Ligand SMILES: Nc1ncnc2c1ncn2[C@@H]1O[C@H](COP(=O)(O)OP(=O)(O)O)[C@@H](O)[C@H]1O
């Protein structure tokens with residue numbers, strides 16, 4: 520069977536700069552694949568290529584065997600590829616719950632339901648999606664902050680709510696761009712638990728960009744290392760940790 524996500528010989532160029540250079544990698548359902556490498560290695564650009572935010576110059580990107588490169592971001596999102604961004608992006612003036620509802624409504628479309636079945640059905644859809652959003656926040660250990668404004672949450676709480684919003688529609692594939700930046704140690708542990716559960720219990724395939732190497736070692740089934748846009752390693756964490764080329768690329772020494 521085809522992998523959930525298959526990136527095949529993908530390059531992304533910005534003028535003369537080859538930001539991603541012939542990268543191939545696959546992520547299976549329920550698999551956690553970490554993408555590491557020094558700043559400027561092309562990690563975010565590769566995410567942008569998968570989510571439709573950057574055009575690829577060559578190669579193919581397949582979701583469940585179907586090409587998704589060339590589609591617009593909202594089309595790729597509708598196919599079940601959700602992502603978080605490096606610099607976050609909750610609606611500050613909305614509560615945590617309302618932010619998750621925004622993620623849910625991308626799919627529920629209560630306005631459309633309302634047209635079809637009258638206002639009552641729309642109200643029912645509304646209250647059931649509110650229940651669903653609360654249940655998700657509970658599941659992800661942030662139920663207690665459901666009614667707080669996003670702007671009043673700690674950075675760590677915001678990141679977790681952002682992840683809850685991204686997974687609200689149960690996407691098969693989740694892309695997380697540096698989710699642990701600025702998180703206190705206990706929030707990091709919570710994040711690790713959440714990522715593991717999403718993969719193990721819900722079968723979500725996860726591609727994770729992360730600088731915190733302990734976190735990568737703790738959650739990843741596989742680690743892919745990029746350097747100057749090229750893939751220099753793709754192996755289980757313990758093997759990558761022992762790889763000389765990786766140490767050179769990632770830590771700047773052998
Ligand atoms: N929109 C863009 N236009 C031009 N160059 C870009 C753009 N986005 C990224 N780059 C360049 O591509 C390279 C890879 O960047 P990026 O993917 O952000 O790396 P990483 O996420 O691994 O730190 C860098 O040299 C960066 O300056």
Ligand SMILES: [Mg+2]
Nearest residue numbers: 562563564605
């Ligand atoms: Mg980046």
